[in-house]
Each structure stands twice: as C-alpha cells, then as structure tokens.
Amino acid sequence: MSISTSGGGAERRPSTVKVDKTTGAGKPPAAKKAAGARPAGKGPQGKGGGGKGRKPIAPVKVSGGRNWGPIAVAGAVVLVALGIIGVGIFYTVRSDNAGSWEDQAAAIDGVVNYRETDPKLVEGSQHQAGPIQYTILPPVAGQHNAVIQTCMGNVYDAPIANEHAVHSLEHGAVWITYKLGLPAADVEKLAEKVQGREKMMMSPVEGLDSNVSLQAWGYQLKVPSADDERIDQFIKALRVNASIEGATATCDGGVSTTGTTPAA
Incomplete structure (x- = not known):
C-alpha cells in the first residue's frame, strides 16, 4: 500500500519487502551476483572446488648453459695467432743475437780466417800485372791484377785467372770453386746459389783438394759436398761484408772470359 505524509512533503515509497510464505517474516532482496562471478564448483580448480579442471601449464625451462662450440673455435684461433707471433719474435731475437758478420763467420765449422793468421796477406790495393804465385789455393787475398773478374752472378764453366778473381774478392765477392769433373747435378746445385x-x-x-771450396777476402771454407749447409752460411755471412773497399765497390765491367792467364 502507499503512505502519504502531510504537509505537502515529498511522497515516500516504502521499500519492498518479500514475505516468506512459510513464516511470514520478511527478508531483504537477494544481492545481485557479482559481474563475471562463476557458479560455485566451476572455478579453475574444477567442480566442487577440488575437482578436475584445466591442467596447469608447465613453466618453460630456459637453458642457462653456454654454447661452447664457437668459444672453443675462437680460443683455438687465438692460440694459433699467438703461436705465430711468438715464432716471429723468437727468430727476430735470434737474428738480433746472432752478432756481427765476423761472429757469424767465426761460428761456421771449418772456416779459416786468414785475417787473424796472416794480417799482412789481407792488406788491399796490391795491384800487380802478369802471373802471380799464390801459396794458398784457391787464393783468398794478397796481390792481384788491377782488373776484376766480373762477379755479377757469373757461372764460369772453365777455370779463370786467380789474379782477376782475387781482385773480385777484395770488392766483396764470394767465389765458389769446385773440383773439375764434379757431377753435373752437384754443379747445378752450386750454380743455383750464384746465378743472378x-x-x-x-x-x-x-786438382782442387776438396769437392767444393769457397773464398771471400781473407776467408776460406772447404766442404765435401754441394749439399753442405755451411755453403749458405758462408755466403750469408761474407758476401759483400768481407769487402775491404766498401759495399759500393763494383763487380761488373771486368774480365768475363775464362782462362788461367791474366789478361794484362
């Protein structure tokens, strides 16, 4: 029913009350269900709050280990590079510690240094015309012809005049001699060290008393074979260095013919 108040006030409507038909007691209207609320027993844990539902998603495992393959390759490259650098440093230091060319020559097994044993022999500018008798054969120093034997990588296939050859030694040449009749293969090996x-x-x-004999100004080395490693050592130490006229002394423009008699 409706109740009005006097005095012209606003009309009030009583709240609606539901009456329980059994007891006659009134009760407030049921609250609206919360938006989005699920019925009991149908939640994520399954029916009835503890039944079966969706299976929980297993977490994705992220591997924390390193990929050692590329690391190992990079490490190997670094080690190789360091090895190459180390070898280079070793040989550089070794070369620096090899000493002077005189020290290198003295270290050659079997080399004879006439600069020490006969200082007068190695005095320069002793020009003499005509044939000269040498006590050391092949000669390594002493009097010599005023004209050099051309020594620009020349390979002579016959004997040459000692007098011209000694002058070439004074200019810093290394003169390789070999016994006449040495096998052609050995002669070719020696020629490869000279040509050019x-x-x-x-x-x-x-009549050489060894298969191979090497001469520089004041030095001599006799070896039994064209394969002897001391040949290269002798050339490295004494070529140019043994000159007593300086590195600029010429080795061309001289006699380029064979024959044991000096040209003048």
Missing part, C-alpha cells in the same frame, strides 16, 4: 746474384761467381779448379 751480384758479388757471386763460380768456376771449376783443376
């Missing part, structure tokens, strides 16, 4: 190299020359010598 300034201040190098080569010729056979009849």
Whole structure:
C-alpha cells in the first residue's frame, strides 16, 4: 500500500519487502551476483572446488648453459695467432743475437780466417800485372791484377785467372770453386746459389783438394759436398761484408772470359 505524509512533503515509497510464505517474516532482496562471478564448483580448480579442471601449464625451462662450440673455435684461433707471433719474435731475437758478420763467420765449422793468421796477406790495393804465385789455393787475398773478374752472378764453366778473381774478392765477392769433373747435378746445385746474384761467381779448379771450396777476402771454407749447409752460411755471412773497399765497390765491367792467364 502507499503512505502519504502531510504537509505537502515529498511522497515516500516504502521499500519492498518479500514475505516468506512459510513464516511470514520478511527478508531483504537477494544481492545481485557479482559481474563475471562463476557458479560455485566451476572455478579453475574444477567442480566442487577440488575437482578436475584445466591442467596447469608447465613453466618453460630456459637453458642457462653456454654454447661452447664457437668459444672453443675462437680460443683455438687465438692460440694459433699467438703461436705465430711468438715464432716471429723468437727468430727476430735470434737474428738480433746472432752478432756481427765476423761472429757469424767465426761460428761456421771449418772456416779459416786468414785475417787473424796472416794480417799482412789481407792488406788491399796490391795491384800487380802478369802471373802471380799464390801459396794458398784457391787464393783468398794478397796481390792481384788491377782488373776484376766480373762477379755479377757469373757461372764460369772453365777455370779463370786467380789474379782477376782475387781482385773480385777484395770488392766483396764470394767465389765458389769446385773440383773439375764434379757431377753435373752437384754443379747445378752450386750454380743455383750464384746465378743472378751480384758479388757471386763460380768456376771449376783443376786438382782442387776438396769437392767444393769457397773464398771471400781473407776467408776460406772447404766442404765435401754441394749439399753442405755451411755453403749458405758462408755466403750469408761474407758476401759483400768481407769487402775491404766498401759495399759500393763494383763487380761488373771486368774480365768475363775464362782462362788461367791474366789478361794484362
């Protein structure tokens, strides 16, 4: 029913009350269900709050280990590079510690240094015309012809005049001599060390007392074989260095013919 108040006030409507038909007691209207609320027993844990529902999603495992393959390759590259650098440093230091060319020559097994044993022999500018008798054969120093034997990598296939050859030694040449009749293969090995190299020359010598003999100004080395490693050591130490006229002394423009008699 409706109740009005006097005095012209606003009309009030009583709140609606539901009456329980059994007891007659009134009760407030049921609250609206919360928006989005699920019925009991149908939540994520399953029916009835503890039944079966969706299976929980297993967490994705992220591997924390390193990929050692590329690391190992990079490490190997670094080690190789360090090894190459180390070898280079070793040989550089070794070369620096090799000493002077005199020290290198003295270290060659079997080399004879006439600069020490006969200082007068190695005095320069002793020019003499005509044939000269040498006590050391092949000669390494002493009096010599005023004209040099051309020593621009010349390979002479017959004996040459000692008098011209000694002058070439004074200019810093290394003169390789070999016993006349040495096998052609050995002669070719020696020629490969001479051809195309300034201040190098080569010729056979009849009756040589060793298969190979090397001469520089004041130095001599006799070896039994063209394969002897001391040949290269001798050339490295004494070519140019043994000159007593300086590195600029020429080795061309001289006698380029064979024959044991001096040209003048």
